[in-house]
Amino acid sequence: MTTSANAPPYAPGAIRSGVENLRVALVYIVAYCLLDWITFIHPFEHLNITPWNPPVATSLFLLLTRGLKWTPLLFVGALTADITVRHLSLPLAPDLITDVIEAVVYGGAVWVMGRLAMDPQLARLRDVVIFLLVTAAAAAVMAVAYVSVFWASGVIPADKVAFLLMKYWIGDTIGAMLAPALLIHASAGFRIRIRREIFTWQSLLPVLSLGAALWALFFIQDPVLGHVLYPMFVPLVWVAATKGIRGTTAFLVVMQVAAITMAEALDIKTMPITQLQVFVLFLSWTGLLLGAVVSEREQARISVVNGEARLRSIMNTSPDAMLIADENGRIEYANRRAGMLFEWFEKSLVGRRLSEVFPRIPGDGSSEMTVQAPDGQALYVEVAKADVTIGGRNTSVLAVRDLTERKKAEWQLRQHKNLIEQVSKDNLTDGLSAVLAHEINQPLSAIVNYSSALQETLAASGNPSPKIMEQLAKISIQAKRAGSVIERLRELSRGAVLKREMTSIRALVDDVLALLGDEIALAQVIVEVNIDPKLVAAVDRVQLEQVAVNLIRNSLEALTEGSRERRIYIDAWLSENRTVAIEISDTGPGIASDVAHTLFEPFVTTRTSGMGLGLSISNSIVEAHGGKLQVNAEWQHGASFRITLPLYIGAAR
Amino acid sequence: MTVTENVYIVDDDEAMRDSLAAFFTAKGFRVVTFASAEEFLDAGAMAEPACVIVDLQLPGMSGLALQAELLRRHRLIPVIVLTGQGDIPKAVTAVKAGAVDFFAKPFEPVALLGAVRNGLDRDGQNRRNAAEAAEIRRRLAQLSPRESEVLKLISEGHPSKIIARELNISVRTVDVHRCNILEKLHCNNATALVALVLRAKS
Numbered sequence: 092m093t094t095s096a097n098a099p100p101y102a103p104g105a106i107r108s109g110v111e112n113l114r115v116a117l118v119y120i121v122a123y124c125l126l127d128w129i130t131f132i133h134p135f136e137h138l139n140i141t142p143w144n145p146p147v148a149t150s151l152f153l154l155l156t157r158g159l160k161w162t163p164l165l166f167v168g169a170l171t172a173d174i175t176v177r178h179l180s181l182p183l184a185p186d187l188i189t190d191v192i193e194a195v196v197y198g199g200a201v202w203v204m205g206r207l208a209m210d211p212q213l214a215r216l217r218d219v220v221i222f223l224l225v226t227a228a229a230a231a232v233m234a235v236a237y238v239s240v241f242w243a244s245g246v247i248p249a250d251k252v253a254f255l256l257m258k259y260w261i262g263d264t265i266g267a268m269l270a271p272a273l274l275i276h277a278s279a280g281f282r283i284r285i286r287r288e289i290f291t292w293q294s295l296l297p298v299l300s301l302g303a304a305l306w307a308l309f310f311i312q313d314p315v316l317g318h319v320l321y322p323m324f325v326p327l328v329w330v331a332a333t334k335g336i337r338g339t340t341a342f343l344v345v346m347q348v349a350a351i352t353m354a355e356a357l358d359i360k361t362m363p364i365t366q367l368q369v370f371v372l373f374l375s376w377t378g379l380l381l382g383a384v385v386s387e388r389e390q391a392r393i394s395v396v397n398g399e400a401r402l403r404s405i406m407n408t409s410p411d412a413m414l415i416a417d418e419n420g421r422i423e424y425a426n427r428r429a430g431m432l433f434e435w436f437e438k439s440l441v442g443r444r445l446s447e448v449f450p451r452i453p454g455d456g457s458s459e460m461t462v463q464a465p466d467g468q469a470l471y472v473e474v475a476k477a478d479v480t481i482g483g484r485n486t487s488v489l490a491v492r493d494l495t496e497r498k499k500a501e502w503q504l505r506q507h508k509n510l511i512e513q514v515s516k517d518n519l520t521d522g523l524s525a526v527l528a529h530e531i532n533q534p535l536s537a538i539v540n541y542s543s544a545l546q547e548t549l550a551a552s553g554n555p556s557p558k559i560m561e562q563l564a565k566i567s568i569q570a571k572r573a574g575s576v577i578e579r580l581r582e583l584s585r586g587a588v589l590k591r592e593m594t595s596i597r598a599l600v601d602d603v604l605a606l607l608g609d610e611i612a613l614a615q616v617i618v619e620v621n622i623d624p625k626l627v628a629a630v631d632r633v634q635l636e637q638v639a640v641n642l643i644r645n646s647l648e649a650l651t652e653g654s655r656e657r658r659i660y661i662d663a664w665l666s667e668n669r670t671v672a673i674e675i676s677d678t679g680p681g682i683a684s685d686v687a688h689t690l691f692e693p694f695v696t697t698r699t700s701g702m703g704l705g706l707s708i709s710n711s712i713v714e715a716h717g718g719k720l721q722v723n724a725e726w727q728h729g730a731s732f733r734i735t736l737p738l739y740i741g742a743a744r
Numbered sequence: 745m746t747v748t749e750n751v752y753i754v755d756d757d758e759a760m761r762d763s764l765a766a767f768f769t770a771k772g773f774r775v776v777t778f779a780s781a782e783e784f785l786d787a788g789a790m791a792e793p794a795c796v797i798v799d800l801q802l803p804g805m806s807g808l809a810l811q812a813e814l815l816r817r818h819r820l821i822p823v824i825v826l827t828g829q830g831d832i833p834k835a836v837t838a839v840k841a842g843a844v845d846f847f848a849k850p851f852e853p854v855a856l857l858g859a860v861r862n863g864l865d866r867d868g869q870n871r872r873n874a875a876e877a878a879e880i881r882r883r884l885a886q887l888s889p890r891e892s893e894v895l896k897l898i899s900e901g902h903p904s905k906i907i908a909r910e911l912n913i914s915v916r917t918v919d920v921h922r923c924n925i926l927e928k929l930h931c932n933n934a935t936a937l938v939a940l941v942l943r944a945k946s
Contacts, residue, residue: 525828528828536849536851537759539851540766540853541763543767543854544763544766545766548766548770689803
């Protein structure tokens, strides 16, 4: 909208289209008059009633290619031709009337063609039939109108009306036959097409036989045979059958021009020109109809071939292996990927049975199975099979997807998850037993102390009952016995020593995030990791992963409690005194001040589920590494924990 | 038992505090209990001789931190640590840092009693040493500046002649100073003098 509003009134586009319109009008008028002048032969009394009236074709061409709005120009063309070719030798009024009628009739013809959705390129048989019928009808209307007007104005005598009606109709109908040639050949690449398709050695033969046929037509006049018309069909049918509508339209132009030229130039008297034109008209109709049929068939064939080529290229670029098998399970087609996937079939998959490829014939729909290669290597594949009827035969289409790599990765992740879970369980038992031992040992210790104190007090009183003293001693012994049971229990569950190795912190964190992938996705949390992949530290990888899992899970739990922004930031860097700092921060509600100071003690939890051992265990793992786990109080947006670990061996930088 | 011996107990578990207090009270000690390290430090100066029993697992300031803080404040009170069974490495650290002994709960109170006695002995020794050092420092403070200079050179093993040349005074004057020093420090000869100076330094 803005551009058109800003456009100046003398837009170059408007000027260009004006110039173009003028050019079209001039070319039309010149072509119309020129054709009219050339073909103004055998007229009747200066009337424009000739055996061949090709200017009609230029009018049809103009309207079919440029649109009905050009209809008025048809009047201008007709009038100009009357002035230039016939010098207005007839009374002016009927001349003007017939010129108007001509514009209206052929405008109407093109309108009807449009209503019937005729393709101006005449690609289908249907279009050709419409064209032939409408032009024949329009020529008939035109003939009636023209002859009537001049009969009424006294130019045509009554006895000539029937003959002139037929002559006019033939002249216009056959003149219109030039339009298909213009319509089909006058598009882009006109000259190239003429050179490649018409002036070829192959077209020499029909042209020569056309010459021979014309010679026979004009020069053989046998009293028995009459005129020898039929040889003309040979080159025509030949061209129509081999070249389709395109070749036919070109051939028809050549034939018409040659026939008229020969008839005129040689002043042949053996055949009246009207009889010749009737014959040419039926030849034209035959040729156009036949050519249209051939072209349509050819078009259908090409689209099938193209479709097949397209399908093949789609099949060959498919990432899945595709197989097509007949009702006996014999493979008829295998795409490129299938050949790669089942590479052990040396030559080709085609011709083999499905049972040679698959351990069992897959059922309809999708199924997963393991395919064993001869070298023992197993392929894990997903097979989707559909049974379809193609050309009346039952056919199976199979899409085979190689899931081996994915399965392997899944298996590895599961293994790792199991390991982490086992370690987690171990840590939990460890932590639990340590806490229990501590909690139980405390009162046991007190019992022993009290009984010892009592013994001392009694001893000091000077008159201790031996029995009481003995039983007090037994209390101590039993309490200590309970203590040693707990001690043994502790020994049993005490975790193995740390297995330290140089570990990339980045890889460790990435592993943990892969492990928690589902939970992170479920909580709709974005995790931002900012760790130099070269940062390494000597740690027990599995144990430290446990710590990271605990901390990230805590953050996830906090973030699902309806935080606006759900982010976890994981950073790690080389810190002072040869330590590595790892920080895990979230944008959750943060740590409540009432639990902050007891955070790392066992059985402290803000959750309804869980025992509250996560942070306590994490703390003891980090401490076992000689490091520290602390709350990072600088973080204002939620909770943040910092792990500091000694490097032990220098960081690879 | 002529002097009242003090046992201080720092443990967050009330039953532990109370039972230990009962035991040591029965054994004739004066017992004071504290629930945290901070409470103990805040209590300030304490009756002597004394020994402190500290649980390593304390809320807030830990047992090890308390031990470090006492060392920092030059409070030479002997420390005995109590631990849970999982904390043996920490207990070892505590002993390396000068703790008398450690006990994993539950323990035999009589064994703890032995350790307390050792601790008190050490405390007495420490105090005697400290008192002696203080006495020596007091006597050294009575020396005149010149006498201090002479004493320094004597303790480095120089004969009177060298000292005289060094301080630019006569040998006779040095000998007078030496006599005065021996008298003021209650020493009979130069060897005892040197031993005394060394003890004051420790």
